[in-house]
Amino acid sequence: MIYNIPYFAVAALILIGLYAVVFKRNLIKIVIGITLIESGVNLFLITLGFRENSVAPIHTAGTTEKTLMSLPVPQALTLTSIVIGVAVLALMLSLVIHIYRHYGTLDVRKIKEVDE
Amino acid sequence: MDFLATLVNHSPALIIAVPLLGAFLTPLIGKINGKVRNVFVILVVACTSFLIALLAYNVFTNGALSADAVTNNIQTYVFGAKDIGTPAVRIAFEVDAMNAFMALIAAILPLAAVVYSWAFMKDETGQDKYYTLILLMTAGMLGMMLTGDMFNFFVFLEITSIATAALIAFRIDQKYSVQAAFKYIVISSIGALFVLFAVALFYGQYNALNMAVIGDSIKYTMLDKIALVLLIASLALKTGIAPMHMWLPEAYGRAPSSVTVVIIGTTLGSLYAMFRMIFTVYGKHIWDLGKTMALQLPQLLGILLVALAILTIILGVFMALKQSDLKKMIGFAAVAEIGYMLLAVGSAIATISLNESGVTVMTSAGQMALKGGIFHVLNDALDVGLLFLVAGAVYFAAKETSLNKLGGLARNMKYTTVFFLIGLFAVSGLPPLNGFASKLMIYESTYAINPILSIAAILCSILLLATFVKVFHSVFLGPKIPKFSNVKEVPKSMLIGMAIIAVIIIFIGLFPNLIVENIVKPASEALMNYGLYLGGI
Amino acid sequence: MSEMSKIVKTISNIAFPLVLIFGLYVIAHGHLTPGGGFQGGAVVASACAMILVAYGSVWTMKKIKEKHLSLFESVGAIGFIGLAFLGLLFGLVFFKNFLLGEGLIFSEIGQGLSNINTAGVLPLMNFAVGLKVIAGLFAIILVMAYATNKLKGGEN
Numbered sequence: 001m002i003y004n005i006p007y008f009a010v011a012a013l014i015l016i017g018l019y020a021v022v023f024k025r026n027l028i029k030i031v032i033g034i035t036l037i038e039s040g041v042n043l044f045l046i047t048l049g050f051r052e053n054s055v056a057p058i059h060t061a062g063t064t065e066k067t068l069m070s071l072p073v074p075q076a077l078t079l080t081s082i083v084i085g086v087a088v089l090a091l092m093l094s095l096v097i098h099i100y101r102h103y104g105t106l107d108v109r110k111i112k113e114v115d116e
Numbered sequence: 117m118d119f120l121a122t123l124v125n126h127s128p129a130l131i132i133a134v135p136l137l138g139a140f141l142t143p144l145i146g147k148i149n150g151k152v153r154n155v156f157v158i159l160v161v162a163c164t165s166f167l168i169a170l171l172a173y174n175v176f177t178n179g180a181l182s183a184d185a186v187t188n189n190i191q192t193y194v195f196g197a198k199d200i201g202t203p204a205v206r207i208a209f210e211v212d213a214m215n216a217f218m219a220l221i222a223a224i225l226p227l228a229a230v231v232y233s234w235a236f237m238k239d240e241t242g243q244d245k246y247y248t249l250i251l252l253m254t255a256g257m258l259g260m261m262l263t264g265d266m267f268n269f270f271v272f273l274e275i276t277s278i279a280t281a282a283l284i285a286f287r288i289d290q291k292y293s294v295q296a297a298f299k300y301i302v303i304s305s306i307g308a309l310f311v312l313f314a315v316a317l318f319y320g321q322y323n324a325l326n327m328a329v330i331g332d333s334i335k336y337t338m339l340d341k342i343a344l345v346l347l348i349a350s351l352a353l354k355t356g357i358a359p360m361h362m363w364l365p366e367a368y369g370r371a372p373s374s375v376t377v378v379i380i381g382t383t384l385g386s387l388y389a390m391f392r393m394i395f396t397v398y399g400k401h402i403w404d405l406g407k408t409m410a411l412q413l414p415q416l417l418g419i420l421l422v423a424l425a426i427l428t429i430i431l432g433v434f435m436a437l438k439q440s441d442l443k444k445m446i447g448f449a450a451v452a453e454i455g456y457m458l459l460a461v462g463s464a465i466a467t468i469s470l471n472e473s474g475v476t477v478m479t480s481a482g483q484m485a486l487k488g489g490i491f492h493v494l495n496d497a498l499d500v501g502l503l504f505l506v507a508g509a510v511y512f513a514a515k516e517t518s519l520n521k522l523g524g525l526a527r528n529m530k531y532t533t534v535f536f537l538i539g540l541f542a543v544s545g546l547p548p549l550n551g552f553a554s555k556l557m558i559y560e561s562t563y564a565i566n567p568i569l570s571i572a573a574i575l576c577s578i579l580l581l582a583t584f585v586k587v588f589h590s591v592f593l594g595p596k597i598p599k600f601s602n603v604k605e606v607p608k609s610m611l612i613g614m615a616i617i618a619v620i621i622i623f624i625g626l627f628p629n630l631i632v633e634n635i636v637k638p639a640s641e642a643l644m645n646y647g648l649y650l651g652g653i
Numbered sequence: 654m655s656e657m658s659k660i661v662k663t664i665s666n667i668a669f670p671l672v673l674i675f676g677l678y679v680i681a682h683g684h685l686t687p688g689g690g691f692q693g694g695a696v697v698a699s700a701c702a703m704i705l706v707a708y709g710s711v712w713t714m715k716k717i718k719e720k721h722l723s724l725f726e727s728v729g730a731i732g733f734i735g736l737a738f739l740g741l742l743f744g745l746v747f748f749k750n751f752l753l754g755e756g757l758i759f760s761e762i763g764q765g766l767s768n769i770n771t772a773g774v775l776p777l778m779n780f781a782v783g784l785k786v787i788a789g790l791f792a793i794i795l796v797m798a799y800a801t802n803k804l805k806g807g808e809n
Contacts, residue, residue, distance in 0.1 A: 014313075021306065027298075034305055041313050048320040058686065073205075074319065077267055081312060083691050084274045088305050090793045091281060095298045097800050102291035111295060126741060133734065140730040143723055 006047040013040030027099065027106045031092050038085040042078050049074035120170070124181045127171040128193040128209040131219070132259050134164050139251035146244035154234050157247045161226050161254065168223040168258075172216040176638055190648060192264070204326045210264030212649055213638035217490065218261040218388045220635070221497050224620060225381045226254045232505055232613030233374040235606070236512055246286060253279040253378050260385040266315045267325050269389060270308065273354070276382045277304040284371040284379075296363075296370040303363045307353040314343040314350070328650045331397045340398075347393050348417075354386035356451055357458060358428040365435075365447030373443070373508025374613075377501040380450070384497055387454065391461060391643060399646030402468060405476040418466025425462055426572055428455030433576045436583050442510065442517045445587065446503045449543060449580060453496040459573060460489030460558045463565045478644065481564035486643065488557030491636045495542070495550040495624065502539040502617045506532055509610055510591065513603040519590055526592040528603050533592045535614045540588055542621050544581035550621050553628035656709030665707040672700035680783035681776060690779045694786025701791045710798040722792040729785030736778055 013036055020033025049071035055063065057072040096106070103111050123130070138160035146153040174181045175191050190212045211219075230250060237243055256276035263269050281304070285297035317339050318330050334340060356364035364383070368376050394417065395402065401413050432452030439445035467482035478486070509532050511517050514525065526533045538549065545555035555577065563570035605611075624631050642648070656662070679686075680693030705713045 021302070030302060034302060034309075037306065037309050041309050041316065044313065045316045045319075048316060056687070073325075074316075077316075077319075079689075079691065080267075080271060084271070084278075086790075087278055088274070088301065091278060092298070092301055092305075094797065094800070095281075095285060095294055095301065097797070098285070098288050098294045099291075099298060102294060129741070133737065137731070137734045137738070140727055140734060143727050144731075 003050070003052070006043060010040045010044040010047070013037070013043065025108050027096050027108060027111075030108070031089070031096065034092070035085070035089060038081070038088075042081050042085075045074050045078045045081065120181055123167070124170050124174045126193070127167045127174075128191065128211055128262055129195065131164060131167050131171065131262065132255055134160060134167070135251045135255035135258070139248050139255065142248045142251065143244050146247070150243065153244070153247060154230075157230050157251065158227075158234075160251065161230050164254065164258070165223040165227050168219045171211060172220050175211055175213060175216045176634065204324060204329045207263075207265045207268050208326060209262050210328065210649065211262055213642040214388070214392070214490075214640075215262055217494070217635055217639040218385065219258060221384060221494055222254070222257050222261055222381045224617065225377050225497060225501055226250065226257075228501065228505070228613045228616045229374040229377045231616065232377075232508070232610050233372075234609040236372070236374055236508060236610055240286075242286075246283070249279045249283050250375070250378060253283065253382065257378070257382045257385050260382070261388060264327050265325055266318065266327055266330070270312050270315055273311065273386070273389075274305075274308050276385075277301070277308060277354075280304075280367075280375075280379055280382060283375045284367055286372055286375065290370075292366075293370045296366040300363050300367045303360075304354060307350040310346050310350040314346040317343040317346075327392070327397055331399055331646065332650050334398065334400055336401055344393075344398060348390060351386050351390040351393070352424065355383050355390065356454055357424050358431045358451070358455070361428065361431065361451050364451055365444045368447035368450060368504070369441060369443035373504050373511065376443075376504045376508075380497050380501055380504075383454070384493055387457065387493065394465065395643045396646045396649050399650070402465070403476055403644075403646055405468070405470045414465050414468035418462050418464075418468075421458055421462030422466060422569065425455045425459035426569065428452065428458065429573065429576045433579045433583070437579065440519050442519055442522070442587065442591065443504065443507045445519075445583070446500065446507060449503075449583070450496075450500045452576065452580060453492070453500060453543070456555070456558060456573065457489050457492050457496065459562065459569060460485045460492060463562050463569060464489065467565060479564075481561045483640070483644075484557055485561035485565065486640045487632065487636050488554055488561055490639050490643075491628075491632060492554040492558060494631075494636075495554045495621075498617050498621050498624075499539055499542040499551060502535060502614060502621065503543065505610070505614045505617070506536045506539060509535075509606045509614070512606055512610070514600050519587065522591045522597075523594045523600070524592075524596040525600060525603065527596065528600075529592075529605050531611055532606060532614075535618055536588060536592065538618050538621060540581075540584045542625070544584060545577050546581075547625075549625035550628065551625075553625065553632075656712065657707050661707050665703050669700055669704060672703070673697055676700065677783075680779055683779040684775045690782025691786050693779075694783040695790065697783075697787045698790035698794070701787070702794050705794060705798060710795075710802055714795065714799060717791075717795070719792055719795060722788045722795070725788035726785050726792070729781045729783075729788065732781035733778055733785070736774055736781065740774065 017033045017036030017038075017040060020036060021030050024030060024033065051068055051070050054068045054070040057069040057075075063069075099111065100106055105111070138157065142153060142157060145156050170181060171191070190210060192211075193209045195207045195209075230247070233246070233250075237246060240246070253276055256272045256279060259272035260269060260276060263272065278301075281297050281301040284300055285294050287293045315325070319325055321337070321339055322330055322333050324330055324333070353360040368379060371379065398413075402417075405414070429452050432448050432450075432455060436445050436448035436452065439448060464478060464482040464485040467479045467485075468476060470476055507517070509529070510522065510525065513529060513532075514522060516522055542549040542551040545551040555573075559570050559574060562573065676693045676696035678693075679688035679696055680690060683689030683693070
């Protein structure tokens with residue numbers, strides 16, 4: 001049972017992130033919400049590779065063919081996802097800077113006006 | 117020739133690598149000269165289109181150019197070694213007829229876009245970054261359409277959406293562009309993260325990321341149902357199907373017009389991915405109804421997709437009626453057209469059932485609906501692309517996109533008017549252009565399935581025609597407005613870009629049988645015979 | 654942003670080479686220990702961000718122009734794709750690891766399970782990716798510092 005706690009953390013992170021994106025008014029809080037969702041999904045990917053009583057998947061002097069290792073593939077997937085998350089975060093923050101320069105406010109309700 | 121055979125053998129990798137290499141070389145070449153960089157970009161895109169044509173020809177004719185790469189009309193390419201190893205650990209690109217069909221669409225659109233943007237972008241700053249991002253978008257879009265590995269699909273999806281968001285905000289001095297780009301990146305990023313969640317669910321259950329391996333070993337557990345719902349919802353969000361369509365007209369309308377043409381290709385890539393998930397990854401539960409627990413899945417899925425599609429068509433057409441901005445209106449028309457594609461394929465799924473002898477069949481009306489839907493993907497990409505290029509030409513000449521202020525442009529811009537007429541007739545489905553061929557297939561087949569769908573589709577198509585005729589009258593015909601009395605015709609490269617697409621539209625319109633028999637029919641057969649795809653690995 | 658006091662500048666002068674060496678170690682041993690191109694590049698980029706915060710954005714932008722960083726980034730990216738294409742030429746498949754155990758430099762010297770030089774193309778690709786990540790992340794931070802500078806009206 002104790003090995004299932006990361007899954008509850010994943011659910012909590014994704015739900016809090018979705019709440020922040022949908023209900024918050026400040027643009028920066030929306031960006032933080034997306035980062036929370038991304039952290040939740042990354043945690044889910046990493047937790048999938050866990051095996052009980054395993055060591056890190058690197059061959060050192062103490063490991064043989066029969067040592068139980070945790071899966072290395074989810075670690076590579078999570079790394080790729082973190083890199084993509086950094087790029088998306090940088091782009092979103094640059095766009096927030098430009099929006100602030102045009103509108104003078106970060107409130108979503110004041111930005112969402114109809115054109116013309 | 118042996119060289120051609122080697123080229124075709126490696127073409128799935130080269131199709132991704134050549135635009136990537138071009139994208140990384142463009143800033144260096146741009147420091148030398150502007151014209152050299154433009155020519156280099158056009159050469160790179162032309163080279164990519166040539167490779168795609170070779171690959172498509174090889175796959176459709178089952179190995180005419182290089183026989184040992186293709187078995188059963190499927191060409192597989194493994195990265196890093198000769199075969200995929202046991203268990204399947206390497207990334208593989210699996211190209212069957214449906215992939216080749218989508219790649220053909222993705223071959224035409226960037227070519228027209230970069231030829232068009234030679235003159236369209238001449239006075240803007242930051243052109244180095246513009247061309248780099250367009251080449252990155254092309255590479256990402258092609259990767260989305262050719263890959264056979266689910267995590268690889270997610271990576272290319274994110275590459276495409278980041279490059280798209282940066283390009284939508286290209287004109288950072290206009291405040292609506294930046295706002296549209298922010299909306300696009302937030303919504304698209306949430307969609308992609310839920311796709312990653314579904315991929316993680318698959319990996320946790322089956323320890324495989326390859327689409328064919330997952331399709332081979334999929335069971336219908338609760339986690340698989342959750343993954344199916346998440347995948348359909350996220351990919352529908354990326355395609356712009358109602359009620360998740362809000363970002364699409366703004367993103368299409370506020371981007372520079374040559375960028376919009378390539379964004380159309382990426383949204384159709386997400387639509388293709390939805391079909392691939394339903395028909396191939398879940399293929400065992402759609403096509404083998406005798407041996408699975410998911411007896412109601414085709415009907416449920418079909419009814420859901422048809423309901424969403426009708427909602428999309430009605431929302432798109434009615435919102436397009438009341439728009440006063442030219443490009444946003446064409447964006448809403450694009451939303452309605454995506455609804456048509458989903459209507460055809462959804463009603464095709466709904467007709468899959470077990471007949472008396474225990475074999476799962478799709479009725480012949482359903483098969484024609486599938487063919488019509490896939491054909492409409494090609495037609496719609498070209499039609500809406502041409503309309504956006506014309507809108508960009510109007511903006512370039514008159515610096516104005518509001519319908520209230522434009523008028524009387526046909527006197528000075530003759531060629532642009534003709535191209536707009538071609539696009540108008542094609543979108544509304546008038547003969548002898550290509551919209552008529554695919555829409556006729558959709559109307560006939562959905563009438564046989566349920567008459568109400570067909571009647572709703574025809575009515576909305578008539579409304580769309582009315583909207584566009586109104587736009588044509590108010591923008592091009594009408595009295596001369598003094599502010600626009602000295603607009604000139606747009607430069608030649610923009611006309612050549614529009615002419616590329618217009619010629620293909622007219623060609624498909626005059627010979628639809630050629631296209632349907634040779635290109636669309638193998639694509640729909642490939643979707644139906646999911647076992648061939650599974651056997652490719 | 655304005656510069657900080659002399660104590661901060663001195664300590665960051667001392668810490669910068671240490672973090673740099675650690676980051677390059679993480680990049681170079683990416684195939685043996687956890688790490689690799691992106692992780693090591695992020696470490697070095699955070700050291701560069703430390704210099705930016707300590708010395709102020711005006712001084713840093715005078716020393717490092719953004720177009721030099723763009724050149725580094727392009728070189729890193731071309732190196733990566735070039736190595737993939739070389740795999741196509743030498744090994745007949747795209748991205749093939751064609752330097753695995755070949756020749757004198759890349760084969761095993763001595764014993765052991767895995768040494769630093771037997772992984773073929775991987776360390777070279779790690780270096781290319783690491784260079785690209787350093788240049789890219791540092792350029793992002795520099796441009797954002799410049800943008801917020803302009804936003805506040807350029808107070809220094």
